[in-house]
Amino acid sequence: MPQLDLSATSADLTRAICDIPSVSGDERVLADAIHEALRGLTHLKIHRDGDTIVARTDLGRDQRVVIAGHIDTVPINDNVPTREITEDGQPFLWGRGTVDMKAGVAVQLKLAAELTAPRVDITWMWYDHEEVDADLNGLTRLAKTRPDLFAADFAILGEPSDGEVEGGCNGNLRAIVRTRGVRAHSARAWIGENAIHKAAPVLARLAQYEPQEVPVEGLVYREGLNAVRISGGVAGNVIPDLCEVEVNYRFAPSRSAEEAAQHVRDVFTGFDVEVVDLAEGARPGLDAPLAREFVAAVGAQPKPKYGWTDVARFSALGVPAVNYGPGNPHLAHHDEERVAIAQIEDVERGLRAWLTTS
Amino acid sequence: MPQLDLSATSADLTRAICDIPSVSGDERVLADAIHEALRGLTHLKIHRDGDTIVARTDLGRDQRVVIAGHIDTVPINDNVPTREITEDGQPFLWGRGTVDMKAGVAVQLKLAAELTAPRVDITWMWYDHEEVDADLNGLTRLAKTRPDLFAADFAILGEPSDGEVEGGCNGNLRAIVRTRGVRAHSARAWIGENAIHKAAPVLARLAQYEPQEVPVEGLVYREGLNAVRISGGVAGNVIPDLCEVEVNYRFAPSRSAEEAAQHVRDVFTGFDVEVVDLAEGARPGLDAPLAREFVAAVGAQPKPKYGWTDVARFSALGVPAVNYGPGNPHLAHHDEERVAIAQIEDVERGLRAWLTTS
Numbered sequence: 001m002p003q004l005d006l007s008a009t010s011a012d013l014t015r016a017i018c019d020i021p022s023v024s025g026d027e028r029v030l031a032d033a034i035h036e037a038l039r040g041l042t043h044l045k046i047h048r049d050g051d052t053i054v055a056r057t058d059l060g061r062d063q064r065v066v067i068a069g070h071i072d073t074v075p076i077n078d079n080v081p082t083r084e085i086t087e088d089g090q091p092f093l094w095g096r097g098t099v100d101m102k103a104g105v106a107v108q109l110k111l112a113a114e115l116t117a118p119r120v121d122i123t124w125m126w127y128d129h130e131e132v133d134a135d136l137n138g139l140t141r142l143a144k145t146r147p148d149l150f151a152a153d154f155a156i157l158g159e160p161s162d163g164e165v166e167g168g169c170n171g172n173l174r175a176i177v178r179t180r181g182v183r184a185h186s187a188r189a190w191i192g193e194n195a196i197h198k199a200a201p202v203l204a205r206l207a208q209y210e211p212q213e214v215p216v217e218g219l220v221y222r223e224g225l226n227a228v229r230i231s232g233g234v235a236g237n238v239i240p241d242l243c244e245v246e247v248n249y250r251f252a253p254s255r256s257a258e259e260a261a262q263h264v265r266d267v268f269t270g271f272d273v274e275v276v277d278l279a280e281g282a283r284p285g286l287d288a289p290l291a292r293e294f295v296a297a298v299g300a301q302p303k304p305k306y307g308w309t310d311v312a313r314f315s316a317l318g319v320p321a322v323n324y325g326p327g328n329p330h331l332a333h334h335d336e337e338r339v340a341i342a343q344i345e346d347v348e349r350g351l352r353a354w355l356t357t358s
Numbered sequence: 359m360p361q362l363d364l365s366a367t368s369a370d371l372t373r374a375i376c377d378i379p380s381v382s383g384d385e386r387v388l389a390d391a392i393h394e395a396l397r398g399l400t401h402l403k404i405h406r407d408g409d410t411i412v413a414r415t416d417l418g419r420d421q422r423v424v425i426a427g428h429i430d431t432v433p434i435n436d437n438v439p440t441r442e443i444t445e446d447g448q449p450f451l452w453g454r455g456t457v458d459m460k461a462g463v464a465v466q467l468k469l470a471a472e473l474t475a476p477r478v479d480i481t482w483m484w485y486d487h488e489e490v491d492a493d494l495n496g497l498t499r500l501a502k503t504r505p506d507l508f509a510a511d512f513a514i515l516g517e518p519s520d521g522e523v524e525g526g527c528n529g530n531l532r533a534i535v536r537t538r539g540v541r542a543h544s545a546r547a548w549i550g551e552n553a554i555h556k557a558a559p560v561l562a563r564l565a566q567y568e569p570q571e572v573p574v575e576g577l578v579y580r581e582g583l584n585a586v587r588i589s590g591g592v593a594g595n596v597i598p599d600l601c602e603v604e605v606n607y608r609f610a611p612s613r614s615a616e617e618a619a620q621h622v623r624d625v626f627t628g629f630d631v632e633v634v635d636l637a638e639g640a641r642p643g644l645d646a647p648l649a650r651e652f653v654a655a656v657g658a659q660p661k662p663k664y665g666w667t668d669v670a671r672f673s674a675l676g677v678p679a680v681n682y683g684p685g686n687p688h689l690a691h692h693d694e695e696r697v698a699i700a701q702i703e704d705v706e707r708g709l710r711a712w713l714t715t716s
Contacts (some may be wrong), residue, residue: 024593074593077541100543131595170545174594183435185458185691186606187528187665189569189582192692196585196603200561207555211547224547227554228598229591235432236532236586236606236635237489238691245554248544248594277594307545333543333596334550 002029004037006113010348011093011341013106017071018082018097024072024136027051027128031071034109034126043116044124047146051128052138054149055112057121063290064121064151066319067351068310069105069158070130070138073097074333085338094338099327103339104158107326107348111355118355120290123152130310134172134279139310154290155314156351159307160327163343163350165300167284167322168315170221172308173249173260174228174277177202177268183234183241192239196232199243203227205267206247214252217284219304221252225267246276250306253281279308282315291320297357298324298350307332324351360387362395364471368706369451369699371464375429376440376455382430382494385409385486389429392467392484401474402482405504409486410496412507413470415479421648422479422509424677425709426668427463427516428488428496431455432691443696452696457685458489461697462516465684465706469713476713478648481510488668492530492637497668512648513672514709517665518685521701521708523658525642525680526673528579530666531607531618532586532635535560535626541592541599550597554590557601561585563625564605572610575642577662579610583625604634608664611639637666640673649678655715656682656708665690682708 002020004013022030031051038046044055051071073096082095093103105126112124127138134140143150159166179199184192211223225247232243247268251260257280265273285291286302295302305311305323314321326343360378362371380388389409396404402413409429431454440453451461463484470482485496492498501508517524537557542550569581583605590601605626609618615638623631643649644660653660663669663681672679684701 074596077592131593133594172545172595183691183693185665185687186582186584186586187530187608188688188690189584189608190580191688194564194584196588197561197565199588200558200565203555203558203561206552207558222546222548224544226544226547226552226597227590228544228594228596230554230557230588230601231591232585233587233589233604234435235489235691236491236604237530238432238586239584240586241693243588246591246594250545250547307543329543330546330549332546333541333593335541335599 001036002033004033006037006109010107010110010344013110014098014103014344015082015093017102017106018095019080021076021080022072023075024129024132027072031128041113044112047149049142049145050138052142053126055124057118059117059121061121063153064123066123066125066152066155066314067108068125068127068155069101069108071105071126072128072131073100074131077335079335079337091341092338093341096337098339099160099337100332101159101325103327103344104160104325107344107351108158110348111351115355119357123149133277139313150317152319154288155319155321157309157311157321157323158325159309159323160325160329160332161323162328163326163346165295165298165302165322165324166305167219167286167302168253168282169305169307169309169311170250170252171255171257171260171281172279173251173264173275175247175264175273175275177245177247178272179243181239181241184239186237186239189239195240195243199245202245202268202271209267214254216252216254219284221304222306223252224250251281253283256280280312281308282312282321285315285320285322288320291322294354297354359394360391362391364395364467368465368468368702371468372456372461372702373440373451375460375464376453377438379434379438380430381433382487382490385430389486399471402470407500407503408496410500411484413482415476417475417479419479421511422481424481424483424510424513424672425466426483426485426513427459427466429463429484430486430489431458432489435693437693437695449699450696451699454695456697457518457695458690459517459683461685461702462683465702465709466516468706469709473713477715481507491635497671508675510677512646513677513679515667515669515679515681516683517667517681518683518687518690519681520686521684521704523653523656523660523680523682524663525577525644525660526611526640527663527665527667527669529609529611529613529615529618529639530637531609531622531633533605533622533631533633535603535605536630537601539597539599542597544595544597547597553598553601557603560603560626560629567625572612574610574612577642579662580664581610582608609639611641614638638670639666640670640679643673643678643680646678649680652712655712
């Protein structure tokens with residue numbers, strides 16, 4: 001089993017974590033390594049559920065903060081192992097997961113080990129399956145088995161926010177748009193009906209779609225509607241009878257889940273639309289006292305979070321939550337994913353300062 | 359191993375052969391059963407190459423005819439095992455392969471066993487991998503290892519022709535049309551470029567395409583251009599960087615392979631087009647003396663063959679070749695594939711009469 005040295009610099013720890021591949025569904029080795037690294041720390045109570053690990057202080061503080069990060073990544077695309085590169089004279093770590101979100105996880109692990117007496121009690125959470133269906137998300141599972149672990153006054157998700165504080169998040173919907181036809185031998189195509197050809201207007205509507213920008217509590221949320229998968233076909237000489245286009249709609253937190261689903265059905269009027277995954281967004285939540293203190297302490301200007309993150313889960317439980325982590329979110333899932341080492345250090349410094357200053 | 363009884367009626371033999379699944383690449387069990395059924399017949403010399411079986415008479419006749427059929431089918435779609443059904447008061451065999459082309463194979467096997475002294479020498483061929491890439495076709499392989507086996511004065515392919523004689527065949531081209539983009543997190547789609555959206559004009563051109571009808575030597579060949587597969591996508595939250603549309607162009611035998619490829623490149627001007635499979639068609643070839651005798655003997659009116667068949671292979675070798683087999687070609691590859699039992703018997707009678715009358 002690979003060993004993690006939590007006394008290493010947060011940059012070195014980021015690199016070590018990135019070099020343990022953990023694409024969604026394949027987090028076991030990394031989860032074991034995290035579990036093992038935390039095992040000897042007497043100031044933390046450890047709870048493990050599958051590949052999700054929770055580590056809590058229990059100092060009797062008045063307030064408790066959840067600080068959480070997911071340990072899975074999207075699929076690797078020739079960008080592991082990590083490399084150190086230089087951009088505009090600054091050192092960066094390049095590779096899958098450096099931005100989303102192993103640099104954030106590294107900072108959290110390092111602080112979890114080192115902050116034996118923080119000013120608030122902390123519930124650290126590292127969890128699996130964030131990059132796939134919400135049903136599979138480690139926190140979804142944990143919320144069923146141990147809802148008590150989510151009790152907190154404030155939550156910080158270490159999702160990449162370029163070292164800024166990003167409030168709330170967009171909602172996230174996935175749906176399958178299906179077209180159907182009739183199979184036939186492709187030498188006599190006129191006998192069948194081509195389901196792939198019938199999908200032409202589906203792709204045309206997507207290509208022409210104009211995403212909106214929606215202001216919510218002073219922050220502007222940018223939406224998007226995209227195909228993320230298409231499939232159809234039986235064999236090289238058969239007219240296909242089914243084509244599926246999977247679309248992903250990211251919607252402002254002012255829209256309800258039902259409004260979002262209706263919007264997608266409206267865009268694809270005339271087609272069979274099945275919503276397969278749907279998670280509401282979260283309003284910014286920056287008016288909570290701990291949130292205001294935190295923003296002031298790290299010296300950030302709050303911005304909107306475009307991506308859906310698990311802040312929505314805490315928001316739905318009544319726990320104000322923000323995103324704060326190293327890495328430019330524009331580079332998440334990008335083949336050239338990379339994070340400035342200085343930003344990893346900045347976030348470590350910001351979190352450490354807020355958690356240790358009374 | 360399943361046993362084939364070559365003394366059964368051709369309809370019963372069809373049913374037995376259909377109930378041994380043999381989707382392309384999975385022909386071994388059926389090939390073994392055919393091989394075993396032929397093994398004891400002293401009037402035939404057997405040659406086996408992979409899942410292709412050749413059985414020849416060697417009677418010293420002046421003329422030799424190849425009679426061939428492929429033993430593979432397109433994928434099964436809940437239509438095996440076969441059933442006997444009634445349509446318009448007539449008994450049919452329903453199920454995958456009944457039309458394309460196990461009824462033809464059954465007739466051939468029965469006649470191969472029974473005709474110990476035909477008027478011409480016969481080279482019977484039953485071969486694998488006809489429904490997939492031409493590179494994989496059992497006859498492509500055999501033509502390399504034993505080109506001598508293709509020597510003949512005339513060839514009959516038992517492909518479904520509704521009991522008529524179908525001359526020549528359309529050519530067959532498959533190509534991949536690719537669109538490329540840039541991956542990004544789908545929450546920030548504006549950072550990436552969606553390769554699936556870029557395929558919208560590819561599908562629109564396919565949907566709008568008007569296939570031609572092309573007269574060749576008095577027969578009219580109907581063309582077609584169809585998507586047979588589409589794929590793209592990385593994960594549910596990633597803007598896809600690649601979309602592939604596989605298209606299948608069936609072209610009249612008056613067009614050369616290069617003309618066909620150029621036509622497809624013209625249709626998809628502006629896109630990356632890679633031709634992955636290309637087989638020229640065959641002109642009707644009905645002016646050969648044996649072809650004329652055969653048409654007269656079975657009392658048929660020649661028609662064009664739309665689908666590409668291995669007649670093109672014989673045509674390219676200078677052997678005139680036609681298609682003659684039971685089954686409505688419109689029902690080949692169809693989920694409701696079915697053949698009239700009377701037609702199986704008609705084709706058996708036609709072939710038997712021509713092969714035994716001097």
